[in-house]
Every structure is written in C-alpha cells, then in structure tokens.
Amino acid sequence: MEPIRERNITLTDLLDRVLDKGLVIRADIIISLAGIPMIGINLGAAIAGMETMLKYGIMEEWDREIRGEAICQK
Numbered sequence: 599m600e601p602i603r604e605r606n607i608t609l610t611d612l613l614d615r616v617l618d619k620g621l622v623i624r625a626d627i628i629i630s631l632a633g634i635p636m637i638g639i640n641l642g643a644a645i646a647g648m649e650t651m652l653k654y655g656i657m658e659e660w661d662r663e664i665r666g667e668a669i670c671q672k
Contacts, residue, residue, distance in 0.1 A: 620646030620654070 627639040644656060651657050 616645060617647035618650060620644065620650045 621644070623641075623643045623645075625639075625641045627641070628635050629637040629639075644651070646654075646656075648657075648661065652661060
C-alpha cells in the first residue's frame with residue numbers, strides 16, 4: 599500500500615482531520631544573554647475535537663463539570 603499525496607486539500611478537510619486525530623505542539627525556548635541562559639520557556643498545546651480529547655483522557659474533569667451544569671440548568 600503506497601501513501602497517496604493529495605494536492606487538492608481544502609481547509610475544511612484539514613480542520614476535520616486535526617479535530618478527528620488531534621495535533622500536539624511542543625516547544626522549548628531558552629533565552630540567553632552572552633551565552634548565559636536567562637529564561638526558559640516550555641510551551642505545549644493540544645488541538646483536537648472534544649470526542650478525541652476525551653478518548654485520550656484529556657479534559658475529562660472539565661467536561662464532567664460543564665455537562666453536569668448544563669444538565670442541572672435544563
């Protein structure tokens with residue numbers, strides 16, 4: 599099976615794939631002055647649809663709180 603590269607991908611297709619599969623971005627930044635590290639920054643972001651996040655155990659507590667509030671308000 600050979601991978602197929604599609605040239606005609608739309609923004610909607612890309613967004614659908616990211617929300618379905620998820621995307622994780624991690625970055626480590628070190629700011630130094632004269633070769634001496636002064637500031638270290640560790641950044642991380644996860645982008646995915648809510649179903650995907652819950653499947654991987656991310657934001658379960660937040661989801662329970664929000665859905666619990668929504669059910670109580672009805």
